[in-house]
Amino acid sequence: MSGRRHRCGLPAVRPRQEAAVIRRGTTMLALVLPVLLLTLFGGGPAQAVGYRYWSFWERDGDRWTYASQGPSTARPADGDVQGFRFAVSVDSQDATKPRGTADFAAVCATTPARAGEKRLALVLDFGTPADAPSGETPPAPRTACARVPEDATTADALAAVAKPLRYDTNALLCAIAGYPQKGCGEQVGGSEQTEQAGRPGASDGTGTTAAGTAHHGPSVGVLVAAAAVAVLGGAAIWQARRRRS
Incomplete structure (x- = not known):
């Protein structure tokens, strides 16, 4: 029991x-x-820190690629197309590409070839007002054909067609054709300040950025x-x- x-x-x-x-x-x-x-x-949400600077690009067929070396050491060949874009970017993956015509024949159509020299097509994109330093207005994008000695660097070509240039003590390119008047690679706010137009895949191949891509x-x-x-x-x-x- x-x-x-x-x-x-x-x-x-x-x-x-x-x-x-x-x-x-x-x-x-x-x-x-x-x-x-x-x-x-x-x-x-955390915001990425961006920097305001001139990015350097090389034309590969019908697309822009971020340059693997600086303009002071790059030695392009005759007929090459190179570009510069002023913008706020977090890093090279986020950098905004140059806008405008990027065709050597079109840019250098009125610059005849010369023996012992080479011609380079340069695309200079001064960016948008949103990326401009306070109190400054970016010039309109333009192109230029630089005819320089065969052993010239990109920096030499740039100096031939877009003076005045400005560099900092570390040889960082700060200004092209006097723009901007001050500042050099300074830190600014998050990546939301970068241009949101001109995404990769645009039909005209102009500006592009990897920032701001939505993930759901x-x-x-x-x-x-x-x-x-x-x-x-x-x-x-x-x-x-x-x-x-």
């Missing part, structure tokens, strides 16, 4: 244990979930939070079932 009473009493004890485990799991969720949410959403769907942080909640809740249920068995 006592054994039967003992067995009959077990179900009365286990629900209490199960309830206690569930309460502990619920309490844990109540403590951890606000911290997760605050960590994920409390700080707001849940963020990694949201998925991590959801997974953490699921794990905590599952642990409470598992412990309750384990005690029941």
Whole structure:
């Protein structure tokens, strides 16, 4: 009889244990979930830091590629097309490409070839008012055909057609044709200040930037939070079932 009473009493004890485990799991969720949410959403969206500078580009067929070396060391060949764009960019992946005509035959049509010299087509894009330093207005984009000695660098070609140039103490190109009048690669606000028009794939192949591309769907942080909640809740249920068995 006592054994039967003992067995009959077990179900009365286990629900209490199960309830206690569930309460502990619920309490844990109540403590951890606000911290997760605050960590994920409390700080707001981060903004990338940009820099205002002249980027240097090379024409490869019908597209622009970011130059692998600076204009003071690059030695282009006769018939090459190179470009410069003034804009606010985070890095080379975010840099905005030059706009305007980028065809050697068109740019150098009125500049005849000479023995011992080479011709380079230069595309100079002074950017937009949104990217201009305070109080300055960017000149209109233009092209120029530089005829220079065969061993000349891009910087030499630029100096032949777009003076005055300005460099900083580290040989960073700061100004072309006197623009901008001041500043050199200074840090500015986030990437939202960069031009949003002229995305990759535009039919005219003008300006482009990788910044501002929208990504839809849940963020990694949201998925991590959801997974953490699921794990905590599952642990409470598992412990309750384990005690029941």
